[in-house]
Amino acid sequence: MRKARPKRQGEAYRSMAPSQGTGMNSYANDDLIAAVATPPGKGALALIRLSGKGSIEAAAEVFSRPEKLLRSPGNTIVHGWILGPPAGEQGGRLDEVMVSVYRSPVSYTGEDSLEISCHGGIASAAVLAALRHSGFRNALPGEFSFRAFMNGKMDLSRSESVMELVSAKTDRGRSNAVGRLSGVLEDEINGIKKLLLDVLAETELYLDYSEDEADAAAGEAAGAFPGREKAEEAGERLQKLSLSWQRERLYQDGALAVIAGLPNAGKSSIFNLLLGEERSIVTEIPGTTRDWIEAWLSVEGIPLRLIDTAGLRDSGDPAERLGVERSRELLESADLLIYVIDGERGLREEDLNFLHPGKTTILLWNKLDRAEIPEDLKFEKKVPLSETAQVRKPKGTPVRLLPFSARTGEGMTELLAAIAGALRDTAGEVAESEGPGLGTRRQKDLVDSALASLNEALNLAGQHEALDLIAPCLREAVNALGEITGEVSNADMLELMFSTFCVGK
Ligand SMILES: Nc1nc2c(ncn2[C@@H]2O[C@H](COP(=O)(O)OP(=O)(O)OP(=O)(O)O)[C@@H](O)[C@H]2O)c(=O)[nH]1
Ligand SMILES: [Mg+2]
Structure with a gap:
């Protein structure tokens, strides 16, 4: 356990000029606060968090065993019922709950706090309403973490990592955030x-x-x-x-990879293979995909937003034309282009027109099970396109040509490594440094x-x-x-920062 810092930062904060909107619910006050910390909706259980000086006494007012709660030492759990006005046929019982009691300063916020494990869905809303009746107000986003910071329980970098942790998209993102949380x-x-x-x-x-x-x-x-x-x-x-x-x-944020290529090259087949499910429709008819389809996946810990697009060609069909237009727009904004060549038909002049100079690209020679890469096209990885393909493209476009088969899965390991490698390269040489x-x-x-x-x-x-x-x-x-x-801080900056947190955190 890391030691809490002795200084109570809240004093300094409170002595500062308050920010303009000293609305009733400013962060800088000692109100009793309550929030459901679990996601809304139907669920077996929900967790309601309460904090503030006097919170145990206020919660006892709506608890079936008030004396037990009031006498509970810190870090203990009490079973009972939350009672609500108006008392109904069930004697005003709203929900059966377990209440964890924390006493200042040994709590997340450093204040007297409680966590009520109640039932999910509408039950948690009823419990929260009863608590509001006994003096709690709804917590603002990040208000529990704000109080933890103010009471010297953690520094700002660790407070921020709490939010990073709950928003992490991959295990690697989570582990990086945990490192910061541990200081x-x-x-x-x-x-x-x-x-x-x-x-x-x-x-x-x-x-x-x-x-x-x-x-x-x-x-x-x-x-x-x-x-x-x-x-x-x-x-x-x-x-x-x-x-x-x-x-x-x-x-943390991940990257955008767009799969593009001429119609029928096998884009949707590759998209499905990467996702491990039949998400995108595959047929032998060119022009099958119209609207783009996206999914998130983790590639070596990097959150990847992967998009399957409509095959690039001039089409008389208005719907297909719009699809192709969207493909082009997506291509522009991609961090990484996975360009698919239909191996059966070979590399065509149209393919080269769609390749973006300057855009990090992985070139896939698909349908390897049907057609090998011709000798004259076997260029090394990362060779500038202009030197090998004899076209009018500026030099320096990093192109990796990978043999691939969506049918047999050949080249899959290499493709995943190439995606991760290309993205790490674009994130700078130090990407792998510890x-x-x-x-x-x-x-x-x-x-x-x-x-x-x-x-x-x-x-x-x-x-x-x-x-x-x-x-x-x-x-x-x-x-x-x-x-x-957070040793040096100002009120507006703190409110701005904590307001980006979720409610209940
Ligand atoms: N033999 C073989 N066939 C493949 C391979 N990849 C895709 N196909 C076939 O090629 C055809 C087109 O595949 P799709 O994945 O729909 O191609 P697409 O690029 O998404 O096509 P559009 O959406 O029309 O632009 C289908 O019949 C697939 O089964 C492969 O690696 N080998
Ligand atoms: Mg398709």
């Missing part, structure tokens, strides 16, 4: 900050000398910037963190801002500028890092 990023940021604070302390030591001494010190340190090595190490670590964002984003990574755009912007300030400090030092010019840059870098963990 990997917080530790790295604090480590870098410690280096910079050391440098700053040394710098300020020189500044604190009287003028004469300062001259002497400056003479001694001529050309030398105290703590340069530490500053450079901090710079390298910040750079690594900044680069990690592309990798993390790939695993170490802590950034989880949000906010963190990335702050790391970049810290890096810019630090580089400025190093530049000034390189030009032998006075230390009192360098010190403010270092301080700015330290402040930017403090914003990542």
